[in-house]
Amino acid sequence: xxxxxxxxxxxxxxxxxxxxxxxxxxxxxxxxxxxxxxxxxxxxxxxxxxxxxxxxxxxxxxxxxxxxxxxxxxxxxxxxxxxxxxxxxxxxxxxxxxxxxxxxxxxxxxxxx
Amino acid sequence: xxxxxxxxxxxxxxxxxxxxxxxxxxxxxxxxxxxxxxxxxxxxxxxxxxxxxxxxxxxxxxxxxxxxxxxxxxxxxxxxxxxxxxxxxxxxxxxxxxxxxxxxxxxx
Numbered sequence: 652x653x654x655x656x657x658x659x660x661x662x663x664x665x666x667x668x669x670x671x672x673x674x675x676x677x678x679x680x681x682x683x684x685x686x687x688x689x690x691x692x693x694x695x696x697x698x699x700x701x702x703x704x705x706x707x708x709x710x711x712x713x714x715x716x717x718x719x720x721x722x723x724x725x726x727x728x729x730x731x732x733x734x735x736x737x738x739x740x741x742x743x744x745x746x747x748x749x750x751x752x753x754x755x756x757x758x759x760x761x762x763x764x
Numbered sequence: 765x766x767x768x769x770x771x772x773x774x775x776x777x778x779x780x781x782x783x784x785x786x787x788x789x790x791x792x793x794x795x796x797x798x799x800x801x802x803x804x805x806x807x808x809x810x811x812x813x814x815x816x817x818x819x820x821x822x823x824x825x826x827x828x829x830x831x832x833x834x835x836x837x838x839x840x841x842x843x844x845x846x847x848x849x850x851x852x853x854x855x856x857x858x859x860x861x862x863x864x865x866x867x868x869x870x871x872x
Contacts, residue, residue, distance in 0.1 A: 686862075691772070693851065693864035694808070707858065741807055750796040750855050755807035 653677050657742050657756035664732045664763050672727040672759050674742030682745045683725040684709075684753065685717060687738040694741065699749075700725055732763045767791060768854055770863035777870055781842045785866045787852030788834045796855040797835045799826055801848045802865065808851055812837070842870045 655676045664670060674683065681702050686694040686709075696709030700719040714736060716728045725744075729736060739760050743753040767790045777783050789797075797814035812819065814826040814835050825838040835852055849865040 691864055693768075694862040696860060699858075701858075710861075749858055749860055752798060752810040752813060753808075755809070757807045 655742055655744055655754050655756035657740075657759050659759060660757070661760045662762070664729075664761065666732060666734060666763060668732050669728070669730050670732065671729075672740055672742075672761075674725045674727070674756060675723055676725075676742075676744040676754070677723065678744060678746070678754065679722070680744035680754075681722070681747045682749060682751075683719065684743045684745075685715070685725065685727045686741045686743065687711065687736075688741060688758075689738050697727065697740075701749075734763045737761060737763045768852060768861045768863040770850075770852055770866045772864060773867040775866065775868045777842055777868070779842055779844060779870055779872055781870075782838065782840045783842060783868065784836055784838045785850055785852075785868075786834050786836050787863050787866075788832075789852075789854040789861075790833065791854065791856050791859075792830075792833060794854040794856040797826075797828060798853040798855075799835075799837050800851040800853065800862075802851055803848050811850070839868075842868075844870050844872065846870050 684699040685697040698717040703722040742756040745751040745753045799811040800808040801811045802808040812826045818827045823840045827836045849867045851865045852863040
């Protein structure tokens, strides 16, 4: 079982460039999440989705957009990358509620120069 | 304002030791709590859910104290493989907060 798969694993961008991070899950989960993890700050929720076609803001949504056109995929977009967005990004999913355990992808390391 | 606080450690303990971590939360309405384990440069993985009555899974025991608003994780008979960062999570409706983690190193 693949579980939650994130692509790419690593990326280096220049300030102002745009990119999309892809998250795919094969567990038929309704809920999906995007986090960023910075040293000393733990995981912070960027956006999440409670089902196909829905998205909602998390704790730190500014500078990011998301889309959930298909149940299995959750895309995170950076329209104009900034150095402050250098981080490790994790995608996760849970079956049908935010109160359930989450399954994480193995992360995307993003550096903005 | 941090809503979930953990002692960052590091906790350095010998093999076989018992070690306990606490995690305080500020939202008295929080409904669900979890402990995750994260190895260096890896993704978080669920260790335990935390139930009101407390729960145990082998060498690991989780407790919830609603009156004092903290959850705890007790690890008995520590193994070298327990070395990791332990993250606590509290969930209230659609708001979920992770602690910054407590680092544990178990030494031979």
